[in-house]
Amino acid sequence: MNVEKWTRYHADLKHPYWWGIMGLIVIESTVIAIFLASYFYLWIVNSSTSRMAWPGGEIPSIFYPSVNIGLLLFCGWSMWYGGVLIHKNKTKAFGWLAVACCVVACGVLWLRWLQMLNLPFSYDQNAYASFVWVLSSFHFMHVLAGILGTAVIGWFSFKGYYTEQRNLGVQIDTIYWYYIVASWIPVYFVIYITPRFQW
16 A cells, blocks of 8 residues: 555545544444443343342442543543644644643543452452453553553644644544543443443
8 A cells, every 4th residue: 555645634534544543433332332232131131030130249339430531521622622722823732731631541540440449349250240340441441542642642742743734643633532532421321320220
């Protein structure tokens, strides 16, 4: 594949990088959807046959996951507003906003780590426990990837690489942060909120 003619400048929906991040999001969303569908399948089967209670044990606290929603929303907002700043050629301001996003996202990882250390069950105790561990860890890796990507574009921003015309990396990173935020909300609702209702 010859990529000599690919531009580093923003080209709306025509640039392969844009389609690449959208393809990644579709793949990752499919994985999460399969996990959640499996969760509901096991819930229905176990409840209807009275084989085991669902969830099969103590329900974890929602404190850390709930705080994380607020922190993730800040990360999504900071990248959106960073895009506004880039379009005004305020690259240094964007760089500091990227730093703030990374710091807050590190707070998300720290809270997720505390959450997992305080879970009232091990990953292999039952199916519900496995879902909580796997989905929390899966999203942990997404946040970590977001931090690394944002750190790189923040560094490039301080070096003066990005301009009003040349900001494709910022746009791609922003789209990924939107996905990180949006993907946590259904996971949070399904594995932390639904077990608290008696259906």
